Amino acid sequence: MSAEEPHEVHLVVNGTTYDVQVPARRLLSDALRHDLGLTGTHVGCEHGVCGACTVLLDGRPVRACLLLAVTVDGHEVTTVEGLAGPDGTLSAVQEGFRQCHGLQCGFCTPGFLTTVTAGLRENPDPTHEEAREMVAGNLCRCTGYQNIVRAVERAAELGREQA
Amino acid sequence: MKPAPVGYLRPTSLEEACRALADDPDAKVLAGGQSLVPLLSMRLAAPSTLVDINALPGLDGVEVDEAGVRVGALVRHADLLAHDGAARVQPLLRMALSHVAHAPIRNRGTTVGSLVHADAAAEMPAVLALLGGTVEVVSARGTRTVAGADLVVGPLESSLAHDEVATSAWFPALADGQGVGFAEISRRQGDYALCGVAALVRRAAGRVVEARAAYLAVDETPTVVDLLPALDGDPDGDPDEARLAAAADLALASLSPAGDIHATEQYRAHLARVLTVRVLREADDHARRRGQGGAA
């Protein structure tokens, strides 16, 4: 068996089903960006440290750069493109980041948005310390985190208002 | 960087997985991939084939009874961390797991994979060795049980043979009179520790009769040190400072802290000393509370 033999992978990304042929070594982050053209998922370090590539797998945040696409055959993926409403309305988390200036260059933002979306689903009313811990696994070179933590707290407020 | 070309198998039975590993000495087990995939991407590992165990049946359960906690090879760190039954029977699991990586990594990485990966900076191999737990191992040649203390033999080197699959790990329950403590220092919550210490103390008839600590991110392998000689005879009051300091000295005598870009040898030794005192006191307090009929 040749190592580059393509594998058929079925992925449901943001509600749309995709069938792609990928070699076993294709990272999920690359499958999303190159095979599906969903370039919202960013790639920084490619070894799990920066968090830029974080997506939701069956609703839970994971590093897309630490998953081989072939291993998530049949699973559901939500990328940053899937967070806004169908009409483009920003989600509470996106709105929180917008209002509190939680981004400058925006490179890290997709990973923060997916991480915080799942984090607030699990803990809708985080303390300041919990809000900090929620984003501790993501690196941002620009904002110094003050605005990001504020954005998490604002998103929690918006989420509670909407609920 | 990207992984090199690699073959991929997703067996649906343990026999099939064992046969694939027996047939190909360059094949490697893939569990959560949270340690293996970065090694592939950096091309520090170049297996011929990945044997993905994620479709094997019966490996995703946590079983809790009065004797201890059995963790299947597909149980993710996050699920063991959230498991209330496991935390009740052996509180050290939750104490330590809350320090293992960040949530997105815990959602995929497995606790058994972390044990087999044999990283001296990882929390769970140290916890398994401290508690005297075991790992269940299967290959085409049969099954065997590996003692936690014999699991890690060198940096990133476990005592498993290349064709063996770890199917579960077993962590003993906290026994009567025992208490546990855990502390680590890292640069950010969730990062690998600069130094971490887990401790177990048992009290009986108002005296400390068992005291051990396990060290991670200090030596090349997780190290368990018997600290009872320093604490023995502790009267039934607060653990006395002199004895705790003697316990830290005793621990340091068995450790050879390594220096790296994040911490010098001296700084690691200092952390090991401070954390030893802290976790011994925590474990002793825990043992006292439980001794007085407290469930915690």
Ligand SMILES: Cc1cc2nc3c(=O)[nH]c(=O)nc-3n(C[C@H](O)[C@H](O)[C@H](O)COP(=O)(O)OP(=O)(O)OC[C@H]3O[C@@H](n4cnc5c(N)ncnc54)[C@H](O)[C@@H]3O)c2cc1C
């Ligand atoms: C950014 C980052 C930070 C991290 N921080 C920490 C931390 O603070 N503390 C910590 O402990 N860990 C940390 N980890 C590692 C994490 O805990 C991994 O989940 C764990 O080391 C490996 O588990 P896995 O299931 O992902 O194994 P894999 O990556 O799939 O495999 C690791 C190794 O174990 C072997 N293996 C796995 N399962 C089995 C099995 N059942 N039988 C036989 N062999 C097997 C594989 O062949 C491979 O050699 C971190 C990882 C990353 C990426």
Ligand code: FES
């Ligand atoms: S690119 Fe995946 S964590 Fe950095």
Ligand code: FES
């Ligand atoms: S906004 Fe630039 S890296 Fe975070």
